[in-house]
Amino acid sequence: MLSSRWVIKPGAWIGLAAVLALGVGIALCQPPPGPPPFELGRLLPPGLRQQLDLSDEQREKIEGLESYAKSKLEDILTPDQRKALESKAGRRRTTVAPQLPDKPGPAVVAGGALEVEGGNDGPKWSITGDVSEGGLGIASREGGLRGLRFPSGADSNGDGKKAGGARIVFRGVKKAGRWYSLKVRMLVQDGFKVAREDQPRLKVSFFKDEGKDSLDSISKSLASVIAADRIHLKDSGTNKNLGRATWRWVGFDFRTPFAEVDTIHVSLEYEGGLGEGTSAEAWVSDMEIMPLPDRTPAAATTARPIPARENLVSMGGRWHYDATGVSRVLPAKFDHSNADRLVYMTDKPETPFAGNMSAWLRRGFLDRLGNLVERDTLIPDAVTIEVSKGRLVIRSRNLPNHPTGVFPDSSQWLDANPNMIREQDHTWRIPLDPAPNPARMAMDATNSNRALPMGPIGFATNGVVFFNPFDHIANADAVWRLDRCCGHPGPGQEYHYHKYPVCLNTPWLDDGARHSPLIGFAFDGYPVYGPYEAAGVLAKDCETNPLNSFNLHDDPARGPHYHVTPGRYPHIIGGYWGKVEPQRRGGR
Ligand SMILES: [Zn+2]
Ligand SMILES: [Zn+2]
CATH class of the missing domain: 2.60.120 (Jelly Rolls)
Structure with missing residues (x-):
């Protein structure tokens, strides 16, 4: 049952929106600059440290602890391992401090x-x-x-x-x-x-x-x-x-x-x-x-590094670990510091999560406990990934790493959406090696057959969830009520996409010159790609290898894969092609 039923009566929403907006002020939408660099012994990343408002005494104590940890780690590691770590640090994305609000430029x-x-x-x-x-x-x-x-x-x-x-x-x-x-x-x-x-x-x-x-x-x-x-x-x-x-x-x-x-x-x-x-x-x-x-x-049409095949450690299905310069033992966890080692192999290695694991918890959002966020806070590990029992386990705060509209929409720019964007505590599981479901079913024109549930049906590579095209308002098509990144929060205060989130950061730019890069996964483990099938050809218009009613087609390089279809139902996926296990939405 939906206790906070979302009714499309702007008049009714305005009162609620006004209450919710009290004290919210103007949300700051400074986009995340990327994760902090790896540093041996560093316990608190610089961004986090800055946000904590540490006293001098605390800072001193933490720095002491860090230099102790660093010297101990240096004792434990062999010279080769230390060197590997240094080169690892060198190839990571590095970051800058969050831009101050009084700085005008980008x-x-x-x-x-x-x-x-x-x-x-x-x-x-x-x-x-x-x-x-x-x-x-x-x-x-x-x-x-x-x-x-x-x-x-x-x-x-x-x-x-x-x-x-x-x-x-x-x-x-x-x-x-x-x-x-x-x-x-x-x-x-x-x-x-x-x-x-x-x-x-x-x-x-x-x-x-x-x-x-x-x-x-x-x-x-x-x-x-x-x-x-x-x-x-x-x-x-x-x-x-x-x-x-x-x-x-x-x-x-x-x-x-x-x-x-x-x-x-x-x-x-x-x-x-x-x-x-x-x-x-x-x-x-x-x-x-x-x-x-x-x-x-x-040697290459693109400057992107392509790991040598012998450095790739198979994890199952198309998933690999790029062990270039480091141990072949799988890390316990993938986070912002090693996301570019989590490789999804097609005709080339793709690193869908690189640059997408960190996000800003912005002023005007709610944190996980439901408290109003007063100042922008960098969450370096907004998304982390583990591998367990043939599955990829994704833990996500569901924080968009791109500009969003201001919610609640008290200015009635969109549809007077009364909800806020709240940090979540999601755990999602997808099979590393997905299998088709013989009993699969695609949505009909209104999803009256409930082929896809309401709520999350998959996630984008920034950990933000995909929903089907319908909203809580009597099966109304939700795509017109979205912000400039094609998302909005619902009654669960959970930001979600109903259609192609163009704003996503992908390792290759999706400029329509080739097959689109990966942008997410459905809960059945099959990948979701951007809109292009080939140079200048949208997958939705592709006649030689047309999409089926699940928005899916198959090719030798990628296997079965979904495409988003801008402007055309079902926008993201039309149904689950493969088997889906029950998902966990988090502790709240
Ligand atoms: Zn929605
Ligand atoms: Zn395709």
Whole structure:
């Protein structure tokens, strides 16, 4: 029985929403910058330490304990093991402190030895033309989200042109290596328009002699990705307020063209703005630049590291442990420090959980005990994974690692949703080697056959749950009531997706140039992929290997797999293809 029945009467919700909103203030939506680096003997990760408000005495005691633990560990480990740990630390994602709310620009994460100009706490952007740093959107809807604004419909600086750019400088390139992955999290509103097809563009310029001598540059136009999104991600059910604008990662992998390069400038720029109306801006909330292990350019179409087959330890089904440089004994647990060693093998190794294990418990959310969160808190291990008895056991706080709408929706931007986002304590189990269920059944048009339950049916790679397309309101299609990342909380205060969460962070960018990367798993253990089947071909339109009513098809590289279908029922999965065991939702 649903005690807190979710009725679609905005009038009735407003009173409740007002009560819930008391004291909530404006939720801060600073996105997570990534997990902290591994450090031998470190007991409390830096982010956590910062959030605890330790007294000097406590800090001193903890540091003493840590240096004791470190020296003991150094005694216990062999020199080879210590070296392996150091190299492990080197290849991990590194993080920056959470950006302070009074900092206007987007969060910048620079991995490895890279240094961002202005430091991690105050990355210094050079802004030109009509571009500005500041709040993105309306705070009561988007939260206190900060970043860069690119207005294609306004000549804000009055120079007669609608153009501008933002540039940021990274040093320490020689130490960090030659291969990099560059990603920018952007939201392009549906009215954003520019005259030229090579714009807006993301540009990387290379310098030597401490940044004095310019060498070369490469750039990528984002026009085709933006245009493709507007067609491919179109959803007639989507809230009209939102248009088709969702947060998504764009970027590319590159190699510095000369060994002398010591400085990189990254810029995002546009000119010839033609936008009109109130939704003519593009926004940037995050930039991430990560060194990748070196490889010869001819050897790969992508710079992503591919572990040697002999370093992969089979765990069952398609799952492997990448033991490159470390012991072949499976770790007791996968967390933010080793998620890139948890490999799902298809035609190439995929690391679906890398970069997705940490998340922010944000101001305005509820914590696990139901207390209102007053300040943003980094949860380094928001998702952890263990392997037990032929299953993957996923423990998740169910915290979105991307911007969300403000909930409760007291501004009535969406549907006056009265619920809040609450940290959960979920444990999910999926078989490592899934098997088809002979008695399987797909949903009919309204799920009147209850082929899929209400509530969680699987999880995305950030640990946030998938629901079927229907909500608690008399089987109403829920997809129009979602925020910009295609999620919202329900009566259980549990954030969930009813359709393709475009905002997810994937190890490869899903730019429509190839088969989409993995984005999650159904509870039967079969993987859920993004929308693309091949370059420019959506799986939902694929005629040579069409999806069945479960939203699933089979190929030699991936086996049976689901695809999300933007704008088309059943959006995520149509039913369980395989067997599902009872799941545990947590202790509450
Ligand atoms: Zn829902
Ligand atoms: Zn496919």
